[in-house]
Amino acid sequence: MRDKEIFALIEEEKTRQTTGIELIASENYASPEVISAMGSILTNKYAEGLPGKRYYGGCEVVDKIEQLAIDRLCKLFGATWANVQPHSGAQANAAVFLACLNAGDKILGFDLSHGGHLTHGSPVNFSGKLYEAHFYGVNKETGRIDYDQLEKIAKKERPKLIICGASAYSRDWDYQRIRKIANEVEALVLADISHPAGMIATKLLNDPLDFCHIVTTTTHKTLRGPRGGVIMMRDNIKNPFGLRWKNGNLKSMGALLDAAVFPGIQGGPLERVIGAKAVAFNEAMSTQYSDYMKRVKSNAKIMSELLIEKGYDIISGGTDNHCMLIDLRSKNINGKDAEEILGKVDITVNKNMVPFDTESPFVTSGIRIGTAAITSRGIHSEMIPQIVSMIDRSLMNSTNEKSLSDIKSEIHETMSPLPLFQW
Numbered sequence: 001m002r003d004k005e006i007f008a009l010i011e012e013e014k015t016r017q018t019t020g021i022e023l024i025a026s027e028n029y030a031s032p033e034v035i036s037a038m039g040s041i042l043t044n045k046y047a048e049g050l051p052g053k054r055y056y057g058g059c060e061v062v063d064k065i066e067q068l069a070i071d072r073l074c075k076l077f078g079a080t081w082a083n084v085q086p087h088s089g090a091q092a093n094a095a096v097f098l099a100c101l102n103a104g105d106k107i108l109g110f111d112l113s114h115g116g117h118l119t120h121g122s123p124v125n126f127s128g129k130l131y132e133a134h135f136y137g138v139n140k141e142t143g144r145i146d147y148d149q150l151e152k153i154a155k156k157e158r159p160k161l162i163i164c165g166a167s168a169y170s171r172d173w174d175y176q177r178i179r180k181i182a183n184e185v186e187a188l189v190l191a192d193i194s195h196p197a198g199m200i201a202t203k204l205l206n207d208p209l210d211f212c213h214i215v216t217t218t219t220h221k222t223l224r225g226p227r228g229g230v231i232m233m234r235d236n237i238k239n240p241f242g243l244r245w246k247n248g249n250l251k252s253m254g255a256l257l258d259a260a261v262f263p264g265i266q267g268g269p270l271e272r273v274i275g276a277k278a279v280a281f282n283e284a285m286s287t288q289y290s291d292y293m294k295r296v297k298s299n300a301k302i303m304s305e306l307l308i309e310k311g312y313d314i315i316s317g318g319t320d321n322h323c324m325l326i327d328l329r330s331k332n333i334n335g336k337d338a339e340e341i342l343g344k345v346d347i348t349v350n351k352n353m354v355p356f357d358t359e360s361p362f363v364t365s366g367i368r369i370g371t372a373a374i375t376s377r378g379i380h381s382e383m384i385p386q387i388v389s390m391i392d393r394s395l396m397n398s399t400n401e402k403s404l405s406d407i408k409s410e411i412h413e414t415m416s417p418l419p420l421f422q423w
Contacts, residue, residue: 047269
């Protein structure tokens with residue numbers, strides 16, 4: 001018997017995604033093959049353990065699938081060890097913390113209010129509850145990472161782990177400098193590349209695996225795969241400090257991280273999602289994907305420049321990747337209201353704290369937007385001025401219902417003919 005209510009709601013969500021403009025920087029559209037693998041018969045198989053080392057019988061096929069996902073991920077990023085089982089980026093980070101730290105150890109992360117992530121030490125998250133979290137941020141004048149501040153705090157607090165990466169930061173990272181600082185204070189470095197992973201894989205941004213001990217990422221943002229997480233390392237990275245790792249060699253480091261994932265933080269892996277990850281990793285090694293990433297970056301650059309021309313304050317003055325953080329105080333609008341106004345015309349964004357924000361996290365002074373999803377739908381550079389115009393007209397005519405209705409119709413006319421997955 002078909003569940004009419006659920007499948008009617010799925011069709012409703014399909015309509016929402018098809019007719020609107022998706023600008024949330026952490027969202028994207030997966031390919032039909034990725035979606036097919038996620039909805040496959042693999043969902044029936046339980047497979048606690050690792051390929052060749054399971055606690056259940058009948059895993060000979062899913063062993064091959066998971067190993068293929070590992071091999072493809074390593075090839076994509078030039079890694080030499082990987083675990084593809086984490087259910088999310090947050091759980092990938094949790095596994096790293098469990099493997100590398102003791103409760104109460106000091107960590108140094110990017111401040112959430114400046115663009116960091118909950119799992120980088122926020123007091124409401126496990127990372128801030130179980131560990132002594134300290135933070136660095138951006139320079140108030142430039143909006144870019146304040147590496148001098150990072151170094152000063154690291155030398156004062158001597159954390160066991162330094163975390164780099166962000167959920168709302170539009171510039172590339174100086175991983176080499178962070179590693180140099182870490183060496184001086186005998187800290188490990190974790191790079192969480194969940195947002196720019198696709199651009200790193202296609203060599204459009206600096207490679208954290210050259211300098212960071214451990215790298216984590218989600219698989220659904222710029223990588224355009226299923227929702228999930230992974231952990232990676234490269235064997236040119238050694239741990240000279242013996243922080244719970246024996247001899248500092250890759251095999252023992254990998255074994256400790258494997259054990260932190262299972263049985264440390266989760267049980268059986270989602271083999272259907274791992275199969276979908278393998279599909280996405282294969283897609284990300286294609287020339288079509290490389291071209292797509294270039295389009296994403298170009299679209300973001302053009303969008304940020306056009307928004308600046310219209311008087312919007314982009315934190316750091318532009319973007320190197322797919323996203324931008326917009327401080328709306330110059331327009332006398334808060335993030336909560338902007339999200340609601342744009343939602344009325346079917347432009348989806350999220351309210352977001354900006355550095356040195358004067359509003360609460362429930363209101364915020366900014367919004368975060370990204371170009372990964374609209375580029376998947378085939379939006380090209382010539383269409384970006386129209387999208388920027390629709391954003392600006394919506395925000396500047398927020399009380400004019402006729403104007404908002406006309407903009408919404410314009411958006412539906414523009415987006416409805418485009419497939420969800422163009423590239």
